[in-house]
Amino acid sequence: MKxxxxxxxxxxxxxxxxxxxxxxxxxxIYLVKNPSSNELTxxxxxxxxxxxxxxxxxxxxxxxxxxxxxxxxxxxxxxxGSMEVQxxxxxxxxxxxxxxxxxxxxxxxxxxxxxxxSSVAKxxxxxxxxxxxxxxxxxxxxxxxxxxxxVDWIERIANEEDYQRFLELNKMEDEALVLCxxxxxxxGLDMKLVSAHYLFGESKVIFFFTAANRVDFxxxxxxxxxxxxxxxxxxxxxxxxxxxxxxxxAVCGRDFCCHGITDKLNPVSIKMAKExxxxxxxxxxxxxxxxxxxxxxxxxxxxxxxxxxxxxEGSRLKIQHELMKITEVNILSRKISLIGxxxxxxxxxxxxxxxxxxxxxxxVERSYLDEFLSN
Numbered sequence: 597m598k599x600x601x602x603x604x605x606x607x608x609x610x611x612x613x614x615x616x617x618x619x620x621x622x623x624x625i626y627l628v629k630n631p632s633s634n635e636l637t638x639x640x641x642x643x644x645x646x647x648x649x650x651x652x653x654x655x656x657x658x659x660x661x662x663x664x665x666x667x668x669x670x671x672x673x674x675x676x677g678s679m680e681v682q683x684x685x686x687x688x689x690x691x692x693x694x695x696x697x698x699x700x701x702x703x704x705x706x707x708x709x710x711x712x713x714s715s716v717a718k719x720x721x722x723x724x725x726x727x728x729x730x731x732x733x734x735x736x737x738x739x740x741x742x743x744x745x746x747v748d749w750i751e752r753i754a755n756e757e758d759y760q761r762f763l764e765l766n767k768m769e770d771e772a773l774v775l776c777x778x779x780x781x782x783x784g785l786d787m788k789l790v791s792a793h794y795l796f797g798e799s800k801v802i803f804f805f806t807a808a809n810r811v812d813f814x815x816x817x818x819x820x821x822x823x824x825x826x827x828x829x830x831x832x833x834x835x836x837x838x839x840x841x842x843x844x845x846a847v848c849g850r851d852f853c854c855h856g857i858t859d860k861l862n863p864v865s866i867k868m869a870k871e872x873x874x875x876x877x878x879x880x881x882x883x884x885x886x887x888x889x890x891x892x893x894x895x896x897x898x899x900x901x902x903x904x905x906x907x908x909e910g911s912r913l914k915i916q917h918e919l920m921k922i923t924e925v926n927i928l929s930r931k932i933s934l935i936g937x938x939x940x941x942x943x944x945x946x947x948x949x950x951x952x953x954x955x956x957x958x959x960v961e962r963s964y965l966d967e968f969l970s971n
Contacts, residue, residue, distance in 0.1 A: 619749055622740040628653045628662040628750065631762075632769070632793045633802075634841050635859045638668050640743050641750045650754035652796065659797025661754060661762045758796075765794040769801075772824070776803055779819050787811045790838050800827040806838050836861050839885040846883060846891075853890040864888040868896040871903075873924065902927050907949060907958040915942065915960060 623640040639653045649664045773792040780787060787807040794801050813830055820828045843855035854861055869881050869892055883889050912919045920934035934942045948964035
């Protein structure tokens with residue numbers, strides 16, 4: 597029995613290496629999002645795909661069902677203020693049930709049929725949807741690049757049968773989560789179950805949980821194996837990862853950044869809140885996860901970039917014959933607040949200030965001073 601299993605594993609490994617050796621030298625690179633675990637994977641494809649295309653691709657946990665949310669092709673250098681940046685579309689349409697719109701995994705005539713299916717997929721997945729209304733453009737100028745290193749390849753475009761199986765697994769995940777929570781109470785473990793995920797490519801279920809301390813769940817795993825009769829894996833995640841997996845509405849009224857934009861959790865510090873002149877009240881700058889808002893790190897670079905071209909707070913500007921102290925540099929309103937020695941307050945726009953290289957100091961435009969004094 598062990599010999600048969602060993603032979604089967606070696607045969608499977610040989611087939612995988614054979615498929616890898618048969619891959620083309622050039623291809624397209626995309627970001628594939630797993631709807632269940634909400635994680636992004638960089639994968640290569642032999643054919644050009646569009647945003648919202650449902651695919652079967654490898655992930656960090658195994659082969660799974662996913663959706664193309666954007667291109668990972670090399671882009672030109674970003675210039676501040678550029679309006680040419682394209683975002684990802686997270687509102688992929690369901691797989692069409694029409695046979696003409698279903699991509700076959702094994703076409704009889706590879707080249708012409710694949711091209712035809714790709715064009716059909718573009719019309720069905722890249723058209724206006726309730727999320728972006730067609731504002732996210734297709735990759736019209738995308739060219740294949742040379743694939744180097746260990747890059748996972750997308751296995752195939754998902755068909756109707758794959759989509760139905762994905763929906764069935766979603767229902768099974770809800771049932772598995774309820775059952776596992778009951779088992780946790782029975783064993784009296786100090787842990788909070790977040791979600792359950794059935795892998796698409798193999799018989800395996802993953803349970804994500806949070807806990808304040810290390811948990812000995814060996815007895816729980818044995819109990820779950822006796823119920824599900826498949827491989828069981830428990831993964832401990834942090835409170836920020838819990839929000840990333842479950843999602844929700846933030847204080848701004850939009851989806852959590854960690855759930856809707858990216859699965860990468862950047863470090864956030866209180867310095868970022870100070871740089872943006874925000875209240876340091878923890879309840880106002882913290883998210884539902886209890887940690888500092890992720891958007892602070894996204895907006896921090898913008899504030900630093902803008903303040904480089906402006907006088908710092910605490911410096912002084914000469915207004916007429918008086919040196920006034922800068923008390924606030926408001927990036928959003930694009931205005932600078934000043935206070936004089938006698939308590940006089942003044943607000944001037946960014947456009948009225950410039951740096952004098954000859955005198956190595958910040959000064960106010962003469963034209964603005966003349967207009968200000970005349971009024």
